[in-house]
Amino acid sequence: MKSAIRINPKDNVAVALQGLESGQSVQIDDTSIIIKNSVKRGHKFAVTKILKGESIIKYSMPIGYALRDIEAGEHAHTHNIKTKLDALETYSYTPESVKNLTAAKERTIKVFKRNNAEIGIRNELWIIPTVGCTNAIGDQIINEFKKHVSLEAIDGVYIFKHPYGCSQLGEDHENTKVILQDMVKHPNAGGVLILGLGCENNQVSDFLETLGSYDKSRVKALVIQDVKDEVAEGVLLLNELFINMMLDKRVEVPISSLRVGLKCGGSDGFSGITANPLIGRFSDYLVAAGGTSVLTEVPEMFGAETILMNRAKDEATFKKIVTLINDFKNYFKRHGQTIYENPSPGNKEGGISTLEDKSMGCTQKAGSSKVVDVLNYGEKIKRQGLTLLYAPGNDLVASTALGAAGCHMVLFSTGRGTPYGTFVPTVKISTNTELFERKPNWIDFDSGCLLNNKNFEELTEEFIDYIVEAASGKYVNNEKNNFREIAIFKQGVTL
Secondary structure (H helix, E strand, O other): OOOEEOOOOOOOEEEEOOOEOOOOEEEEOOEEEEOOOOEOOOOEEEOOOEOOOOEEEEOOEEEEEEOOOEOOOOEEOOOOEEOOOOOOOOOOOOOOOOOOOOOOOOOEEEEEEOOOOOEEOOOEEEEEEOOHHHHHHHHHHHHHHHOOOOHHHOOOEEEOOOOOOOOEOHHHHHHHHHHHHHHHOOOOEEEEEEEEOOOOOOOHHHHHHOOOOOOOOOEEEEEHHHOOOHHHHHHHHHHHHHHHHOOOOOEEEEHHHOEEEEEEOOOOOOOOOOHHHHHHHHHHHHHHOOOEEEEOOHHHOOOOHHHHHOOEOOHHHHHHHHHHHHHHHHHHHHOOOOOOOOOOHHHHHOOOOOHHHHHHHHHHHHOOOOEEEEEOOOOOOOOOEEEEEOOOOOHHHHHHHHHHHOOOEEEEEEOOOOOOOOOOOEEEEEOOHHHHHHOOOOOOEEOHHHHHOOOHHHHHHHHHHHHHHHHOOOOOHHHHOOOOOOOOOOOOOEO
């Protein structure tokens, strides 16, 4: 195994693939470099002398500037690197030529076809509370329901708890309603019970009136203040939905029907070398096959946004990306927060020094496809291809937003590890093999083998095969562990 890697020949830093000690000789291309001080695995060191004020180049792009002279072989990190990013910027459309991609191999997945022609990769029975006050009643209904039925014919029954639905105003109230409505109509659910209290802001009557077109045989509602025995009534409604779902069978469809969300969390210095490029290759494959991928985490596009902007399919889409970026920067400013207060302590411990460093790795999940659309928070996918979505970097909020947009699953890269899963299957891809071996109950797929000279093309094929299996019914770890959570973007006042 090599001890270090320079990602691009233009880079003036390399990444340690293992811990390096002072005085150790490291070979970078044709040059031997003596390490000046210890460098942790995943961290950077200079491959040539970098003068104070000069750009630190990684991924062939600036990720910050040197706070002082950095000698060749010296550890380059937060102590001697600072972000070059500032506040709002003015952008110009400089479209790049993006080659037309062709799917290397046609694949099919086995799914459930819904009456509205959408497909679901799971056939689950859901309880969705309109307000947090009904969470515990939902648990009671499920527990009683399970006493009387065998769930072998479906993929399980679950409640998605949250603390919202009342005491919210304006945008927060609307966000709660819209995200929950998106979930009610998600095709991974074969049946949904909407569970209301009766006195909340998020009234069931208004919720149903603004829900739009939906299959009334698949969606039921219960206001628990209106009935004497809410558990018994809830069990009856779940049973109606369940009987209908028992007739559902998987059928084979092209992989072009699949929609995936692209997410990373607990990133480290290897995220932009292994897992994120692997996800990017899958995204390109899926888009070329006619499918859809969605990239979010807008604050983790800062510093790499021009790469996405210049891949916009046209100038109108470019302008939408500019609005996406600047609107999120203004969100920070409205709350008096520093726009570039990122990366997290865990990111820094893993070797990420600046937001540009993090963003250059993060955006690789989007591969090299054209950006065909931009969605606001709560909006549903409208076009096949690569889409950007307005949502924060927070794992719980962003993953929920991807599912609400209509993604059937989320592909989630991580270098530090997280057990989290949202209401759609959340596939964890480790950036390093050590994490995969330490947390096999969290991690579904290891991309760390790429650091041991594993062939990228071969691993991409293996990853595509894995996703086909997961989409066709193979449970991923968050499902096996029943780690299923939602979080809704909140910005305003709580009454």
